[in-house]
Amino acid sequence: MTGRVTGGTGGAGAGRPAAAAAFFDLDETLIRTKSMLGYLDFHWAAEGAPPERFRRARQELLGRAAAGVPREELNRAYYRHFRGCSPQRLEETGRAWFRRELARGGLFHPPAVAALRRHRLAGDTTVLVSGSFAPCAGPVAAALSVDRVLCTVPEVVDGVLTGEVSTPVIGEEKAVRARALMRSLAADPQDCHAYGDHASDLPLLRAVGRPVVVGDDPVLHEHARRAGWQLLPGVRERQPGAPATAR
Numbered sequence: 637m638t639g640r641v642t643g644g645t646g647g648a649g650a651g652r653p654a655a656a657a658a659f660f661d662l663d664e665t666l667i668r669t670k671s672m673l674g675y676l677d678f679h680w681a682a683e684g685a686p687p688e689r690f691r692r693a694r695q696e697l698l699g700r701a702a703a704g705v706p707r708e709e710l711n712r713a714y715y716r717h718f719r720g721c722s723p724q725r726l727e728e729t730g731r732a733w734f735r736r737e738l739a740r741g742g743l744f745h746p747p748a749v750a751a752l753r754r755h756r757l758a759g760d761t762t763v764l765v766s767g768s769f770a771p772c773a774g775p776v777a778a779a780l781s782v783d784r785v786l787c788t789v790p791e792v793v794d795g796v797l798t799g800e801v802s803t804p805v806i807g808e809e810k811a812v813r814a815r816a817l818m819r820s821l822a823a824d825p826q827d828c829h830a831y832g833d834h835a836s837d838l839p840l841l842r843a844v845g846r847p848v849v850v851g852d853d854p855v856l857h858e859h860a861r862r863a864g865w866q867l868l869p870g871v872r873e874r875q876p877g878a879p880a881t882a883r
Contacts, residue, residue: 656827658755659814659840662766662773664833665850666748666780668871669737671772672714673697678733679726679771693717707836711767711804715790719799723770723792730771734779744780747868748831748850752780755829761821765814765830765840767806786813811839818843832856833870841865 663670677690701710718726737743755762763784764777773787788805791798803809818825826845832838835855841847847863849856851870860867 655759655823656755656829657761657763657814657818657821657823658752658828659763659765659810659830659844660748660752660782661810661832661834661837661840661850662764662768662776664745664871665831666745666752666764667737667743667776668745669743671766671768671776674737675730675733675768675772676714676717678736679729682729682732707767707806708804708809711788711806712801715769715788715797715801716799718790718797721797722795723790723797726769726771726797727774731775733771734775738779745850745871749780751829751831751848751868752782756781760829761817761823763814763817765805765810767804784817786810786817807836808839810837811843814840814843831868 765786828844829846830844831848833850848866850868
């Protein structure tokens with residue numbers, strides 16, 4: 637399935653050409669957490685794995701990130717933890733993970749969600765673009781009535797995941813997927829928006845005429861300063877009118 641546009645929960649952009657598209661990163665853009673690590677912890681707990689298994693995996697992934705390992709390789713390393721799992725079971729625990737996160741409160745990032753709703757009202761096709769996969773991205777997209785999902789799709793052979801992925805939807809690949817979708821929609825990139833919080837989202841932001849930086853990433857802020865891009869508060873920034881404890 638890698639390379640396909642996945643998702644399609646309906647909405648203003650479904651079923652007809654759209655004048656524009658609005659692309660949203662997932663983690664720390666639409667939601668206030670890192671979905672992949674949270675889901676891995678939840679899934680392993682649901683499968684009865686000892687907590688130490690997740691702690692070791694988390695430490696390894698974060699350590700490699702701190703050492704400068706490219707995000708594309710970290711994305712591949714993450715999916716190797718699911719070797720032998722069935723897609724159906726992963727989607728089942730994904731829905732359960734999402735229900736738990738909703739019950740905890742504070743999952744969604746209000747400035748980005750408000751922007752997404754404005755795009756829907758305007759008739760734009762809304763798109764979630766993420767290196768995460770369907771068990772994480774799918775429930776979020778459904779809850780927000782996002783039209784399309786462009787995410788990493790693990791390889792499946794004989795009904796189970798091999799632990800490998802063809803192309804992580806990270807960095808330049810986000811822009812590749814976004815451009816392909818804009819072409820299919822006959823949408824002018826100059827009329828399209830993209831929202832991202834991390835320097836790895838820069839190719840996606842550059843692929844559209846109306847990029848929006850979420851949060852305080854220094855690389856993105858420098859580009860925003862030079863090019864006059866729009867800024868939105870990040871998940872760690874105090875929201876207008878919110879108490880200081882909301883950090």
